[in-house]
Amino acid sequence: MTSYILRRLLVAVPTLLALIVLSFLLMEFAPGSPFATERGIPEAVMANLEREYGLDRPLWERMATYVWGVVTQFDFGPSFTFPDRSVNDIIAQGFPVTLTYGFWSFVVAVVVGVTLGAVAAIKHNSALDYAAVGVTVGAQVLPNFVMAPILVLIFTLWLGWLPGGGWRGGQVEYVVLPVIALSTSYMASIARITRSSMLDVLNAGFVRTARAKGLPAHRVILRHALKPALLPVVSYLGPAFVGMITGSVVIDVFFSTGGIGQFFVNAALARDYSVILGITILFGALTIFFNLLVDVAYAWIDPKIRY
Amino acid sequence: MADATIDTAGLPQGKARSLWADARRRFLRNRAAMASAVVLVLVLLFAAFGQYLNQWSNEEIDWEMLGMIPEIGGPSLSNGHYFGVDETGRDLFQRTVQGTRISLAVGIVGALIAVLVGTAYGAVAGYVGGRTDNVMMRFVDLMMSIPYMFVLILLLVIFSRSIVMLFVGIGLISWLDMARIARGQTLSIKNADYVEAARAIGVSGGTIIRRHIVPNLLGVIIVYATLLVPQMIIFESFISFLGLGVQEPSTSWGALINQGAANMRNGTPWMLGFPLFFFVVTLFALFFLGDGLRDALDPKDR
Numbered sequence: 373m374t375s376y377i378l379r380r381l382l383v384a385v386p387t388l389l390a391l392i393v394l395s396f397l398l399m400e401f402a403p404g405s406p407f408a409t410e411r412g413i414p415e416a417v418m419a420n421l422e423r424e425y426g427l428d429r430p431l432w433e434r435m436a437t438y439v440w441g442v443v444t445q446f447d448f449g450p451s452f453t454f455p456d457r458s459v460n461d462i463i464a465q466g467f468p469v470t471l472t473y474g475f476w477s478f479v480v481a482v483v484v485g486v487t488l489g490a491v492a493a494i495k496h497n498s499a500l501d502y503a504a505v506g507v508t509v510g511a512q513v514l515p516n517f518v519m520a521p522i523l524v525l526i527f528t529l530w531l532g533w534l535p536g537g538g539w540r541g542g543q544v545e546y547v548v549l550p551v552i553a554l555s556t557s558y559m560a561s562i563a564r565i566t567r568s569s570m571l572d573v574l575n576a577g578f579v580r581t582a583r584a585k586g587l588p589a590h591r592v593i594l595r596h597a598l599k600p601a602l603l604p605v606v607s608y609l610g611p612a613f614v615g616m617i618t619g620s621v622v623i624d625v626f627f628s629t630g631g632i633g634q635f636f637v638n639a640a641l642a643r644d645y646s647v648i649l650g651i652t653i654l655f656g657a658l659t660i661f662f663n664l665l666v667d668v669a670y671a672w673i674d675p676k677i678r679y
Numbered sequence: 680m681a682d683a684t685i686d687t688a689g690l691p692q693g694k695a696r697s698l699w700a701d702a703r704r705r706f707l708r709n710r711a712a713m714a715s716a717v718v719l720v721l722v723l724l725f726a727a728f729g730q731y732l733n734q735w736s737n738e739e740i741d742w743e744m745l746g747m748i749p750e751i752g753g754p755s756l757s758n759g760h761y762f763g764v765d766e767t768g769r770d771l772f773q774r775t776v777q778g779t780r781i782s783l784a785v786g787i788v789g790a791l792i793a794v795l796v797g798t799a800y801g802a803v804a805g806y807v808g809g810r811t812d813n814v815m816m817r818f819v820d821l822m823m824s825i826p827y828m829f830v831l832i833l834l835l836v837i838f839s840r841s842i843v844m845l846f847v848g849i850g851l852i853s854w855l856d857m858a859r860i861a862r863g864q865t866l867s868i869k870n871a872d873y874v875e876a877a878r879a880i881g882v883s884g885g886t887i888i889r890r891h892i893v894p895n896l897l898g899v900i901i902v903y904a905t906l907l908v909p910q911m912i913i914f915e916s917f918i919s920f921l922g923l924g925v926q927e928p929s930t931s932w933g934a935l936i937n938q939g940a941a942n943m944r945n946g947t948p949w950m951l952g953f954p955l956f957f958f959v960v961t962l963f964a965l966f967f968l969g970d971g972l973r974d975a976l977d978p979k980d981r
Contacts, residue, residue, distance in 0.1 A: 383817075387821055387824055387825075390821075391825055394830075395830070395833060398830075398833055398834070398837055399833075399837065401837060509966070512962070512966055513909075513958075513959045513962035513963050513966065514959070515913050515916075515917065517916065517917055517920040517933065517936065517937075518936065518955065518958065518959070520940070521936065521939070521940035521943065521951055521955075522955075524940075524943070525943055525948075525951070529943065529944065610824075614826055617826060618826060618828040618829070618917075621828075621921065622917065622920060622921065625921060626940065636829075636832075637921055637922070637923070640832050640835075640836045640923055641922070641923075643836060645836075648832070648833055648836060649833075651829070652826070652829040652830065652833055655826045655829055656825060656826055656829070659824060659825070659826045660824055663824050
């Protein structure tokens with residue numbers, strides 16, 4: 373097991389480094405200077421600015437400094453458009469917000485999705501099953517950027533139950549709509565995957581044996597059927613995580629949560645390269661780390677995998 | 680030996696049915712899939728000819744509406760604004776026609792790139808096997824573990840936001856899943872007797888892939904490509920929703936939904952409703968069509 377984890381790390385670390393270097397190089401190709409204004413800047417000032425930000429040094433040296441700073445101190449350098457803030461300040465301010473509702477979205481998607489899928493499979497071809505299938509099919513066409521306006525239209529503008537934006541330090545009523553908007557489509561996918569794999573497992577021989585030896589239904593399902601049925605769900609968690617991280621950008625922008633996605637889109641519109649780069653690397657690192665976790669969890673659950 | 684001829688009298692008469700004819704029959708009997716096909720044809724017709732259905736253009740501002748859009752800018756048959764006007768007085772019907780065109784184009788082009796690149800890549804990796812396969816699929820894994828949306832936005836920021844860049848970005852990632860699927864299928868096909876027979880009479884690897892592997896992949900590819908189209912549409916809409924995709928005066932479903940959402944507090948619900956309706960209905964139809972095709976083309980599932 374340890375050697376398997378080590379081997380996966382051997383792949384993950386170069387992937388992350390490649391992502392950092394690639395993003396850095398992409399930024400180099402960007403036309404124009406981040407300091408250029410419409411009125412123009414005197415050459416001496418420009419030279420001073422470039423020295424201040426280290427842009428007068430050769431490419432490889434800057435890249436080495438940047439990568440070294442990121443790897444050893446998590447230092448993503450200064451923001452180009454906000455002289456008084458570093459990329460780290462921006463991340464420190466926005467990330468806790470995104471993490472809070474992201475975490476709850478993930479929990480809701482997994483718990484509700486698995487429960488819905490498992491119950492639908494156990495009550496195969498019942499009204500409950502059809503309702504669950506209906507919900508999952510409907511939620512397929514409701515990605516986060518469609519759910520968010522619909523939810524605000526219903527719960528904020530029509531019913532007036534919940535605030536349609538803001539954060540207020542993460543009070544419950546401000547978290548509910550972002551969590552629902554972000555988790556719905558993933559919840560549906562998880563429910564669909566659970567249902568179909570659960571149906572397969574329930575027809576398998578070892579479940580019949582467990583039933584035949586007289587185990588009560590809940591023990592058959594919890595002890596014997598659920599674990600193998602969850603394997604496809606575990607392998608879906610990686611893509612779901614990527615999707616949610618990406619979707620958080622929409623949630624942050626639409627609900628004005630002050631989360632990291634808002635900074636990302638503003639930076640993208642203002643061409644603040646260092647902020648874009650920093651956030652891309654942060655999310656890339658999170659993704660790669662999470663995929664590693666999923667792989668390890670999968671190997672741990674599935675007895676058939678040799679590592 | 681006259682009695683050696685097979686007695687066909689008791690058997691049903693008629694031509695032998697090919698695999699494709701069988702699939703077509705199964706598809707035609709699937710009501711949800713047929714209804715979806717009809718809906719999709721209607722959406723296509725809307726995108727193709729909607730332009731000629733009223734007297735407005737998608738860029739023209741109806742000055743009489745300005746300042747009173749929440750009151751008189753709603754959907755109306757009498758003044759030709761079937762879907763109402765948007766916040767700047769442009770005809771929403773024509774905007775929706777244009778958005779539909781761009782969203783469908785992105786979906787279809789993305790899926791086409793995926794089919795061409797993904798199939799070729801996966802078939803070669805699967806057929807050649809060994810170390811080549813390992814390296815090729817490791818590369819796909821690597822690409823998939825990168826949060827592509829952020830990299831794509833980085834690309835859009837650096838190389839200016841344009842529809843061409845959007846196509847390039849979507850093309851870069853859309854083929855990955857397809858490559859995996861094609862490879863998996865190829866692995867099972869390449870051990871078939873007819874492939875071995877072809878190899879035994881000295882057919883080259885490239886020809887085997889083209890003549891024997893790819894045609895047998897076709898069913899799976901068609902199914903998956905139909906399911907890719909909605910994914911690509913969602914993908915593009917996501918970026919356009921953030922204002923980073925198609926730029927004014929062009930538009931897409933994502934951009935229209937974004938504008939509708941931004942204006943829903945101003946009493947113009949039609950701006951959200953109509954684009955949302957087209958988005959949801961088309962995606963629904965595409966998913967059902969994909970499911971129907973899978974049932975029709977995938978003999979394993981029955």
